Amino acid sequence: MASKKPNVIFVLGGPGAGKGTQCVRIAEKYGYVHLSAGDLLREEAAKPDSSLGQEINEHIKNGSIVPVAVTCKLLENAMKKSGKENFLIDGFPRNKDNVDGWKQAMDGKANVQCVLFFDCDEKTCVARCLDRGGKGSGRTDDNEESLKKRIVTYNESTRPVVELYEKDNLVKRVDASKDVDKVFQDVQHVFNNLKS
Numbered sequence: 001m002a003s004k005k006p007n008v009i010f011v012l013g014g015p016g017a018g019k020g021t022q023c024v025r026i027a028e029k030y031g032y033v034h035l036s037a038g039d040l041l042r043e044e045a046a047k048p049d050s051s052l053g054q055e056i057n058e059h060i061k062n063g064s065i066v067p068v069a070v071t072c073k074l075l076e077n078a079m080k081k082s083g084k085e086n087f088l089i090d091g092f093p094r095n096k097d098n099v100d101g102w103k104q105a106m107d108g109k110a111n112v113q114c115v116l117f118f119d120c121d122e123k124t125c126v127a128r129c130l131d132r133g134g135k136g137s138g139r140t141d142d143n144e145e146s147l148k149k150r151i152v153t154y155n156e157s158t159r160p161v162v163e164l165y166e167k168d169n170l171v172k173r174v175d176a177s178k179d180v181d182k183v184f185q186d187v188q189h190v191f192n193n194l195k196s
């Protein structure tokens with residue numbers, strides 16, 4: 001991390017809402033570093049010497065949430081390693097425990113600028129993930145069984161996190177059911193009006 005307190009934008013939304021796709025574009029246009037919590041967990045699990053691999057893989061397949069200490073540490077390390085100061089944290093925090101764990105580890109060390117919420121209906125989310133799975137995404141959770149569980153976790157645990165941040169007026173909602181370019185138009189509107 002840079003010496004200045006880093007800015008963080010949490011990026012939330014259902015499975016397949018388009019978080020990753022839009023973060024790539026945001027990173028390119030606005031110079032934020034894109035950190036996908038899911039990607040960091042998958043990378044960690046793929047390491048042959050990782051003691052956490054099996055546990056992480058089970059959570060991913062079941063759509064359940066990895067203990068916050070693990071995810072938070074991976075995020076903090078990636079932030080430090082980048083040496084940058086503006087971050088998109090994609091797919092985290094996913095539940096109240098994640099919010100609390102982040103606060104405990106990062107309070108005073110990072111400034112949460114806003115929560116970018118990609119709002120997308122369940123049917124569209126599932127169809128996108130199944131389509132991606134069919135094209136050989138290699139993701140162990142792009143199948144109907146895992147998706148049912150991912151949707152339940154999202155509705156029960158992650159939506160309440162969005163509501164929590166809504167109370168602090170931090171949520172920027174974007175309709176993520178439109179096509180990629182249209183969603184990015186709305187995203188740009190958010191970023192062009194963002195106070196640092």
Ligand code: UP5
Binds near residue numbers: 014022036038061179
């Ligand atoms: N696509 C994207 N946008 C589109 C659009 N506007 N119109 C049409 N198609 C669109 O997109 C998904 C697919 O849809 C792609 O094929 C894309 O081309 C197309 P993507 O941008 O990948 O969507 P995203 O929202 O990133 O979907 P993802 O599947 O990555 O979301 P999840 O939140 O389910 O997955 P994540 O990787 O964040 O987490 C996976 C698992 O890791 C979790 O279930 C959990 O078990 C674990 N996890 C934790 O435990 N803790 C964490 O903090 C994070 C993850």
Ligand code: MG
Binds near residue numbers: 020036
């Ligand atoms: Mg993603």
